[in-house]
Amino acid sequence: MVEELSFLRYLAAKQAVDDRSLNAYVWDALGRTMADHSGRLKILEIGAGSGAMIERLLKRGHLRRADYTAVDVWGEGLNAIPDRLKQWAEDHGWSWRQVHKGIELLPPDAAPDEGLAVTMVVANALDYARHPLIRGRYDLLIAHAVLDLLDLPTALPILLRVLKPGGFCYFSLNFDGVTSFLPILDRSLDDLIEHLYHRTMDERLIDGKPSGDHRAGRHLLALLRTLRVDLLAVGGSDWIVHAVDGRYRGDEAYFLRHILHFVESSLRDHSDLPPDEFANWLRHRHDQIDRGELIYIAHQVDLLGKICE
Ligand SMILES: C[S@@+](CC[C@H](N)C(=O)[O-])C[C@H]1O[C@@H](n2cnc3c(N)ncnc32)[C@H](O)[C@@H]1O
DSSP, rough: OSSSSHHHHHHHHHHHHHHHHSSHHHHHHHHHHHHHOOOOOOEESSSSSTTHHHHHHHTTTOEEEEEEEESSOOOOHHTTTOOOHHHHHHHHHHHEEEEETTEEEEOOOOTTTTHHHEEEEEEEHHHHSSSSTTTTEEEEEEEOOOGGGHHHHHHHHHTTTTEEEEEEEEEEEEEEEEEEEEEOHHHHHHHHHHEEEEEHHOEEEEETTTTTOOHHHHHHHHHHHHHEEEEEEEEEEEEEEOOOBBOTTTTHHHHHHHHHHHHHHHHOOOOOSSSHHHHHHHHHHHHHHHHTOOEEEEEEEEEEEEEEO
């Protein structure tokens, strides 16, 4: 179906979808929290991918005085961060210099304590967070479109340890149990595919360990309370992707094809899904993209939390 798949291109296409989906109430609460911080903010982002969140925060003016550590298991994504930030700096009159394992950006007329230092670390987020030197080191922990890939009861206590007492966590685009493709093709087949697709998330094992939750959003809310995290702001951040005047915006047709690829690769050869019917379903969904007809909805949850002191 999709000839050449590029995860980098998928993330680039996803950036615009995310921008309009992020919950504005939670995002504003994050912005106020960052603005109220005195001194340099120490930020850890796990599953940082190719750095879209760093650029998003820069655009909103939240990173004038920050040390930002971007952790991901995927080195190719992290390697794209310096070029992305150089481009941003050049477009906005900031200066930059590449440093060992990262890049530093300075705003024009920077005060002595101003500037953004970004360090990239290729690591499993849990291994990184477990390191004794990392304990209690950060003011803000960010995880965007990643926590639904982890086993939350195991991962959260480890990840939250990186925060200082009173530190904040911003967890955005946490998938929460709805994947809808419209218009309906065949209600029972649509429902079966959604159900089986979600089950693959729950049953996914990475290195033999559980790695996912198709209701991560709601489970996070309940779990954080047991981990002494106050929920300061919570809201929905659903992806709703549709064509406008018959055309998808930006690279969103590609984004949709990639989503279908996730479904296809998760359910290929699934014993509960007749292969011909599934192949036919996928073909119809791709045809709907060609015609600008496919509407895709994923329910997601954003939150800002604060560790009780
Ligand atoms: C859906 S992508 C989101 C990337 C980025 N946050 C964005 O939205 O553009 C999920 C990212 O999490 C990373 N990831 C998944 N599990 C991880 C883990 N245990 N430790 C670190 N990174 C992880 C993947 O490599 C991938 O880059």
